[in-house]
Amino acid sequence: MNDLSGILYIVATPIGNLKDITQRALDTFSQVDLIAAEDTRHSGLLLSHYGIKKPFFALHDHNEQEKAAVLVEKLKQGKHIALISDAGTPLISDPGFHLVRQCREAGIAVVPLPGACAAITALCASGIASDRFCFEGFLPAKSKARRDKLEKVAEEERTLIFYESTHRILDTLADMQEVLGEARYVVLARELTKTWETIVGDTVVNLRQWLSEDPNRTKGEMVLIVEGKTKQESEAEFSPLAIKALTLMAQELPLKKAAAIVAELYGYKKNALYQFGLENL
Known part of the structure; x- marks a missing residue:
């Protein structure tokens, strides 16, 4: 030095x-x-x-x-x-x-x-696990790229933190609903430390509906705290028939190939099925 x-x-x-x-x-x-x-x-x-x-x-x-x-x-x-x-x-x-x-x-x-840091301020008031988390910043502006990014973190068990703008918040929640599932719990922290500070948590589908009811709710600087995927959520994601098919196919085929076939047959994501197989078969 x-x-x-x-x-x-x-x-x-x-x-x-x-x-x-x-x-x-x-x-x-x-x-x-x-x-x-x-x-x-x-x-x-x-x-x-x-x-x-x-x-x-x-x-x-x-x-x-x-x-x-x-x-x-x-x-x-x-x-x-x-x-x-x-x-x-x-x-x-x-x-x-x-x-x-x-x-x-x-x-x-x-x-x-x-x-001050908006991500940490929102996290500590969210009521979502704060011992392990991933800060992802802003998601891409385009829906395709945004969904691709969400796909990469869909199986993440740690709490996810995103920043979002007033113009994209509803579209982002729609993509989260599609990729993460409508039951995923999300906390929206809006206008932190300001006069109209709002911290609301609900399932992504309910939170999206709540925001849609009043345009004023979508204004301001926003942080999204997204609960990580739980083991119970992973196990409940697949039907008994799909799990049975994966179990049988995995006895004759590589797990990745078996997961791809079952995903195609039952309409699931192959990466999620593959991860489920690694953890349970």
């Missing part, structure tokens, strides 16, 4: 309620030479609220790989920089990865300041 280099501070900012800023974050903003922000106008409102005036440097998804090197050079010259995103913890579905990677490769100190 170069003792003459500056420090890159990763600073979490509020996800809604400005009072959620930490004292350490405010102290750091006062001490650094520069603030790298996803949206300088948006972040300017936060700093203005606390009477802090510092130079900004725009760092976002479209310029990060190019501009990260510029910031690294400034750090090598001894400048201290704070990295922030529009809201919450930087790098969590936000820019910053390339900058942090380059800093670590250059031996520049990277100091994280903990604080």
Whole structure:
């Protein structure tokens, strides 16, 4: 590590309620030479609220790989920089990865300041198992790609966490219903820490219906906490006839081939049948 280099501070900012800023974050903003922000106008409102005036440097998804090197050079010259995103913890579905990677490769100190994170805030209030979870960020915008992604995590037993936009929430729940099943339990955490904060949990089909009843319910920043697949759910997914057919075919054929045939005959997903066979036959 170069003792003459500056420090890159990763600073979490509020996800809604400005009072959620930490004292350490405010102290750091006062001490650094520069603030790298996803949206300088948006972040300017936060700093203005606390009477802090510092130079900004725009760092976002479209310029990060190019501009990260510029910031690294400034750090090598001894400048201290704070990295922030529009809201919450930087790098969590936000820019910053390339900058942090380059800093670590250059031996520049990277100091994280903990604080607000929408995913963790939603998880702790969801009532869904929080000891093991997968953060998946935003699902793809197109339905086909979104369903393909959901297929990959359909058998996941850990709790799943997604971010979603107001424009896609109903379509995403429709795809979840199709891929994960209408009985899968989902908690929607909307507008966390803000005036209209709402946390609602139900089966995916009921949650989708509830949102459809009032357009206002689909507005705002959203987090979806999805219960992982349970063993009981896996066992109840297949009919006794399908399980018997899989058992008999697996005695004569490789399990993967047997699962593909039974899936075709009974309309199930072959990967789910194959997994069931691995665990039960």
